Amino acid sequence: MSATATSTVSSATILPFVEAAARGQRDTRPLRLITCGSVDDGKSTLIGRLLWDTKAVKEDQAATLARDSGKQNDLGLPDFALLLDGLQAEREQGITIDVAYRYFATDRRSFIVADTPGHEQYTRNMATGASTADLAVLLADARAGILEQTRRHATIAALMGIKQFVLAVNKVDLVNYDKAIFEKISHEFREFALALGVRQITAIPMSALKGENVVTAATSAMPWYDGPTLIETLELATARSGQTGGFRLPVQRVSRPGESFRGYQGTVAGGSIKPGDSVVVLPAGTVANVKQIVTFDLVRNAAVSGDAITLVLDRNVDVSRGDLIVSIEGQPMTGKAFDAQIVALQPGGIEPGKRYWLKTGSRRQRVSVEPWSQLELKTGAWAAHAGALAMNAIGKVRLSFEEQAVFDTYEQNRTTGAFILIDPDTLNTVAGGMITARRGELGGLYRGDADGQRVVLSLPADLAEQLMASDLFASRRDETEIRRMTAHEATELFANAGSDI
Amino acid sequence: MPLSVQETEIKNPPVSRPPLDPHLKALENEAIHIFREVAAEFENPVMLYSIGKDSSVLLHLARKAFFPGRLPFPLLHIDTTWKFKEMIEFRDQIAEKYDLDLVVHTNRRGRDENITPFTHGSAFYTDVMKTEALRQALDAGGYDAAFGGARRDEEASRAKERIYSFRTPDHKWDPRNQRPELWNVYNGMVRKGESVRAFPLSNWTEVDIWRYIQAEDIPLVPLYYAAERPYVERDGMMILAADPRLELQPGEEVKHGSIRFRTLGCFPLTGAIRSTASTLDEVISELEIATVSERQGRAIDRDQSGSMEKKKREGYF
Ligand SMILES: Nc1nc2c(ncn2[C@@H]2O[C@H](COP(=O)(O)OP(=O)(O)O)[C@@H](O)[C@H]2O)c(=O)[nH]1
Numbered sequence: 140m141s142a143t144a145t146s147t148v149s150s151a152t153i154l155p156f157v158e159a160a161a162r163g164q165r166d167t168r169p170l171r172l173i174t175c176g177s178v179d180d181g182k183s184t185l186i187g188r189l190l191w192d193t194k195a196v197k198e199d200q201a202a203t204l205a206r207d208s209g210k211q212n213d214l215g216l217p218d219f220a221l222l223l224d225g226l227q228a229e230r231e232q233g234i235t236i237d238v239a240y241r242y243f244a245t246d247r248r249s250f251i252v253a254d255t256p257g258h259e260q261y262t263r264n265m266a267t268g269a270s271t272a273d274l275a276v277l278l279a280d281a282r283a284g285i286l287e288q289t290r291r292h293a294t295i296a297a298l299m300g301i302k303q304f305v306l307a308v309n310k311v312d313l314v315n316y317d318k319a320i321f322e323k324i325s326h327e328f329r330e331f332a333l334a335l336g337v338r339q340i341t342a343i344p345m346s347a348l349k350g351e352n353v354v355t356a357a358t359s360a361m362p363w364y365d366g367p368t369l370i371e372t373l374e375l376a377t378a379r380s381g382q383t384g385g386f387r388l389p390v391q392r393v394s395r396p397g398e399s400f401r402g403y404q405g406t407v408a409g410g411s412i413k414p415g416d417s418v419v420v421l422p423a424g425t426v427a428n429v430k431q432i433v434t435f436d437l438v439r440n441a442a443v444s445g446d447a448i449t450l451v452l453d454r455n456v457d458v459s460r461g462d463l464i465v466s467i468e469g470q471p472m473t474g475k476a477f478d479a480q481i482v483a484l485q486p487g488g489i490e491p492g493k494r495y496w497l498k499t500g501s502r503r504q505r506v507s508v509e510p511w512s513q514l515e516l517k518t519g520a521w522a523a524h525a526g527a528l529a530m531n532a533i534g535k536v537r538l539s540f541e542e543q544a545v546f547d548t549y550e551q552n553r554t555t556g557a558f559i560l561i562d563p564d565t566l567n568t569v570a571g572g573m574i575t576a577r578r579g580e581l582g583g584l585y586r587g588d589a590d591g592q593r594v595v596l597s598l599p600a601d602l603a604e605q606l607m608a609s610d611l612f613a614s615r616r617d618e619t620e621i622r623r624m625t626a627h628e629a630t631e632l633f634a635n636a637g638s639d640i
Numbered sequence: 641m642p643l644s645v646q647e648t649e650i651k652n653p654p655v656s657r658p659p660l661d662p663h664l665k666a667l668e669n670e671a672i673h674i675f676r677e678v679a680a681e682f683e684n685p686v687m688l689y690s691i692g693k694d695s696s697v698l699l700h701l702a703r704k705a706f707f708p709g710r711l712p713f714p715l716l717h718i719d720t721t722w723k724f725k726e727m728i729e730f731r732d733q734i735a736e737k738y739d740l741d742l743v744v745h746t747n748r749r750g751r752d753e754n755i756t757p758f759t760h761g762s763a764f765y766t767d768v769m770k771t772e773a774l775r776q777a778l779d780a781g782g783y784d785a786a787f788g789g790a791r792r793d794e795e796a797s798r799a800k801e802r803i804y805s806f807r808t809p810d811h812k813w814d815p816r817n818q819r820p821e822l823w824n825v826y827n828g829m830v831r832k833g834e835s836v837r838a839f840p841l842s843n844w845t846e847v848d849i850w851r852y853i854q855a856e857d858i859p860l861v862p863l864y865y866a867a868e869r870p871y872v873e874r875d876g877m878m879i880l881a882a883d884p885r886l887e888l889q890p891g892e893e894v895k896h897g898s899i900r901f902r903t904l905g906c907f908p909l910t911g912a913i914r915s916t917a918s919t920l921d922e923v924i925s926e927l928e929i930a931t932v933s934e935r936q937g938r939a940i941d942r943d944q945s946g947s948m949e950k951k952k953r954e955g956y957f
Contacts, residue, residue, distance in 0.1 A: 168662045169843075237818070239799040240792045242845045249663055251843055254799075263820060270822035378666075391673070392680040396709035404705075406673045406824075435704035436659075445665075447672035447705070460680050484820045498825055501677065557823045566829040571822040 168378040173253045173268045173301070175292035176278030181309045185278065185347035186241060186254055189370070192354035195243035238268045247374045262295060262516065262531040266482040266571055269299035270557070274376050276305045276369070277328075281314045281344070284324045290331060291516045297335040298480065298514075298533065300553050300573070303376050304332055306342040307369065311361070312349055318363045335519075341372050384551050385469030386410035386418065389500030390462045394449055402433055402449035403458055408500065408554035409547070410466055411443040412450070420456055421463045422473055422543040427452040461502035463545050463555065471547045471555055475540045476578035480549075481508070481560070481570045482533050489528040489536075489560070489570055497538070497572075499558035504544060508560065508570075509537040512604060521608035523600050525623070528570075537578065549573035597629040664852050668701065671840035673824060674803060675705035675787070678838045679712050681828035682785035685838075686743070686778070689715040691727040692904045693860055694789035694841060697849055700858050701840060702787070703738065714741035716777055716786070720769040721746060722757060722906035724880065730861045743781065747773035757908040758887070766909075775811050784835045785828075793845045803842050809833035850924050865923065866900040866915040877911030 176182040189195075241252040253268030255261065269275065275296040279289050293304065306328045314320050325342030332340050343352050344364055351357035354370045367375070387409035394402040412418070416429045432439045433449040442448045450464065458464070465471060483489045489508055497506040512535040513524035521535065528534040538544075549556030560570040598606070600623070606612055607621070624632070660668060678685055687702060689695050702711055717731060735742040750768040757765045778786060792798050802818050804826045819827055830836060841849070853860065863880075870881040872892045879886065881894045886908065888894070899912035900923070917923040 168666045237800045237815075240843070241799065242793045242843070244845070244847070249845070249848075267820045267822050271824070391676040394706065394709050400708060402708075404676050406669060433708065435707040445669055447669045447676070449707070496829070498827065500825070501680065554823065557825060559822055559825045559827060561827055561829055566827075566831065568819045568821070568827045571820070 167248055169249045169251055170274060170373055170376055170378050171251045171253070171272045172274045172276055172373065172376075173255060173265070173272040173296065174276045174278070175255065175265060175296065176307075176309075177280075177286060177288040178258070180278040180280050181347045182254070182278055185276075185307065185309065185345075185353065186252060188347050188350055188353045189250075189252070190241060190243050192350060193243040193245055193370070195241075238264050245370060245374060250373060260531060262291075262533070263482060263484040265292065265295050266299055266484075266533075269296050269301055270571060272296075272299075272301055273378050274303040274305065274373070275301045276307055278307045278309050279324060279328070281308050281311045281317075281320055281324065285327050285331065287517060289328070290519060293328075293332055293335060293337075294514070294516070294519050295482075295533070297332075297337050298573075300549060302337060303339040304337050304341070305369065305372055306332075306340065307347075308342060308344045309347050311344045312346040312351070316344070316361050318344075318361075321364075341367065343367070343369055343372065345369065384409055384471075384547060385466035386412045386416070386464075387471070387547070387552065387555050388412070388448075388450060388464040389502065389555070390458055390460055390464060391501045392460055393458065400451070401455070402451050403464060404447075404449045405464075405501065406447045407442050407444050409444050409552050410469075411441060412466070413441040417467050418452070418464050419467055419470060420458050421465055421471065421545045423457065423462070425456045425458075426467070427454050427456050429453070461500075461504075463500065463502070471545050471552075472577040473543055473545050474577045475543060477538045477540075477544065477546055477574055478535065478576045478578055479538055479558075479572045479574050480533065480535055481528070481572035483528040483530050483570050485562070485565075485567055485569045486530050487562070487565075487569065488530055488532070489534070491525070491527060494563065495569070496561035496563055497540075497544075497558050498561060499546065500555060502545075503561075505541050506544075506560070507539050509539070510534045511537065512608065521604060523604040535575075536572075538572075546574040546577070548575060550575075597633060660852075660855055664848065664855060667844055667848055668704070668852070670824070670843065671698075671701045672705040674826070674838060674840040675702055677826055678785050678787065678804075678828065678836075679706070681826075682830075682836075684781070684783050685713040685785040685787065686716045686781055686783040687711070687713055687787040688774075688789070689717050689731070689742070690789065690905075691717065691723070691731050691861060692789070693849055693853065693864060694791065696858050696860055697844075697852055698787065698789045698841060699734070699738070699740075700856060711740060713787075714743050714781075716743045716745065716781070716783075718770060718773045718777060719744050719746045720765075720773070720906050721751060722769070722885075722908060724861070724863055724904060724907045724910075725883065726861050726863050727904055730859075734859070743777070745773060745777035745780070747776060756885075757906060758885075762909050769906075778811065778835070784830060785838055786835065787838050787840065789841050790837075790839050791841050791844050791846075791849075801839065801842065803839055804828065805837040805839065806830070807835050807837060811835075847924075847927060850920075850927055854920050854924060861904060863901045863904060865920075866898050866918045868896055869899050869912070870894050870896050871899060871912060878913070879910075880907050880912060883907060 174182055174186060239254045241254055243250050253272055255265045255268040277289055277292055279285055296304070306325055308321050308324050311321060321344040328342065329340050343366060344361055345352040347353060351360055352364070352368045354368060356368050386407070388403070388405045388407055390403045391405045394400070394404050412429055412432065414429050414431055417426060418429060419426055430451045430453040432442050433451060463471065481489065489510065491509050492507055494505050494507050496503055510528050511523070511525055512521045513528065514533040515522055516533070524534060547555040556574045558572045558574070559568050560572065561567070562569045687698065689699065699715070706712060715735070731742070734740070747769055750773065755765055755768050790798055790801065792801060800815065802821045804819070804821065805813060806819055807813060828836065852858070871878045872881045872886070872888060872894055874892065878899060897914060898916050900915045900917060901910060901912050904910060915926060917926045
């Protein structure tokens with residue numbers, strides 16, 4: 140169940156997580172989070188602090204650290220960066236180059252941290268870490284405030300569907316625990332995050348180095364702060380809230396252990412199901428009823444999102460791996476053309492018109508990709524862009540399939556709205572993508588309204604890009620048709636259209 | 641309502657247990673998803689079975705993933721011939737009980753040349769009897785995917801390991817060139833000769849493993865529980881003194897004490913800990929206050945902290 144905070148947001152510190160807890164719905168599933176920060180903001184110190192103060196670092200690991208580095212910081216703690224940088228190559232270069240996963244737990248909950256590097260050239264790593272995260276911790280140095288990097292990290296996190304942000308205003312010990320500085324930074328960040336559509340924002344003043352407001356509250360150093368510590372915030376956050384809509388079961392495999400049994404195995408990707416419910420098998424569209432839900436432990440009377448199950452239907456229908464079994468109400472979109480946002484992950488980038496493999500859930504099919512806009516990471520604005528997308532670029536693209544494809548929007552479902560692209564030559568994963576809309580057939584013209592009124596505009600390309608980047612436009616993208624041409628061609632087109640009328 | 645599952649030939653009908661807590665349930669769901677995905681996408685998978693607690697959990701999850709069917713792949717055990725005797729007995733019992741296809745492989749060359757942990761040193765011995773043996777077995781079986789029980793929290797170089805870990809035709813792991821892994825969408829496309837190692841337990845911690853063993857009542861090799869056992873102290877480790885091949889060195893003597901093992905491997909290289917935890921509950925409560933990480937008992941990790949990464953690059957699991 141998602142706990143969306145709709146209360147008015149007035150102060151710099153918003154506590155929607157605490158609200159959820161007060162309603163007695165504490166979520167005890169592991170929380171997945173991503174930590175983002177620029178170099179030297181104190182990300183390693185913060186994660187090290189979390190692991191250390193929750194006792195996830197064992198004595199022998201600390202001893203290895205002490206032996207390897209011979210270093211300790213001022214407080215007699217080991218050099219946390221060394222603890223975290225697992226690979227020799229990274230140690231040699233002194234930077235974190237990949238996504239690393241860390242684990243720690245409190246009495247109330249356990250946590251999986253995707254620790255990703257901050258530089259712009261590692262946008263792809265950040266996108267990877269963010270793809271599974273429920274919450275993002277963004278670090279800012281209290282002396283420097285919100286930087287372009289912070290904005291970029293927040294933009295990518297929001298794009299990847301993260302709805303809960305924590306702003307860690309770190310190193311407050313270096314600004315005399317100044318309340319005004321903290322409030323100014325958190326206010327600025329909140330404005331920015333709200334504009335990205337993120338409403339659950341908690342800002343915390345902290346010193347990762349001294350461990351203040353990380354795991355232990357710092358009432359003496361910051362008596363003016365009565366909000367939660369980082370760990371309290373994490374304990375109360377919501378796991379996996381991006382699923383709305385009907386039942387979804389991507390079929391991974393068909394189980395036929397004997398003549399009398401035929402079950403469809405997969406992980407429920409949305410909604411719930413119980414025996415007797417009617418379902419549709421997509422893309423074929425066949426209808427059947429659920430006979431039973433089988434798991435190893437017992438024959439169950441219901442299954443919900445996240446459950447790995449085996450579904451038995453009441454009649455023999457044709458179902459194979461890659462199909463999607465869904466509820467009759469609230470079906471996903473089926474079609475051959477979709478709009479998506481993608482992150483290019485490899486040095487070769489994404490080439491327009493090339494045929495890639497697309498994998499979503501358990502389904503793999505051929506697709507060609509046509510980029511048309513790119514996110515300017517510095518400003519957060521979308522700009523027209525028709526060529527290839529270079530590594531680390533985030534672009535809006537059109538997907539054209541040879542066979543029927545089935546998706547939800549990513550906004551509605553983080554499983555059935557997500558996909559990866561695989562290069563057929565290298566077989567490497569070259570992009571991660573999120574579905575934003577289905578494109579209507581007839582080249583973008585919405586099929587149902589052939590007699591309705593339409594307006595044909597001719598605009599400068601930059602203005603058109605800005606209009607198309609708006610939420611309003613994106614939400615009705617299906618109904619529009621866009622052609623790019625030179626000013627000269629447009630003049631001619633309009634002249635001809637005029638003569639026809 | 642008729643239960644059609646019961647109509648099929650199930651060798652080991654499951655028992656009813658109280659539902660798992662949401663945390664373990666989430667980890668279980670993720671692991672089952674990975675098992676099914678690999679089994680569906682690869683032509684010839686195999687599950688590496690080391691008989692230890694992680695392997696026992698892995699096997700249990702695999703049985704759940706494919707229930708009510710049998711496991712659609714064999715188990716592979718690399719037998720160095722230096723495993724604890726109890727491990728081999730346990731392995732054979734389990735294979736029988738759960739109707740498993742078990743493949744056991746030993747490196748012939750190593751055995752013929754009498755390469756032992758005592759005569760050749762732990763590094764060389766491990767390289768021949770484990771790493772080389774594993775490569776031989778994987779090549780012989782033509783497996784394109786191998787499940788393993790590795791966890792990311794075990795060791796620093798594993799923190800960046802993927803769930804589908806890509807390997808070249810000569811089983812090499814290139815940490816600089818791993819495939820990105822987003823959401824739970826796994827890329828299972830490989831060329832002939834290439835393979836993946838798949839790690840369904842990637843996101844589990846040691847405590848999770850023990851809690852799950854407890855919740856699901858998973859049988860383990862008895863060496864995990866404390867008992868009075870004979871041992872000798874060597875290089876700061878307590879080595880079990882139950883195998884005639886262990887020769888006492890000058891000054892060494894066999895002692896007796898209540899000991900148990902946190903991990904199980906080859907007996908000459910696996911150190912015991914002093915413990916009185918003779919039941920699962922006691923092991924767990926001991927663990928929750930333990931401050932020493934579990935791999936500490938293993939001689940092969942200790943040379944230098946980059947040693948596991950080096951072994952992995954060379955094809956050690
Ligand atoms: N005074 C102070 N120094 C900090 C704090 N957090 C981190 N640092 C220091 O800032 C430097 C950079 O920290 P580090 O964790 O390596 O940054 P990273 O590059 O973001 O991982 C180190 O010298 C840390 O000791 C803090 O809260 N207060």
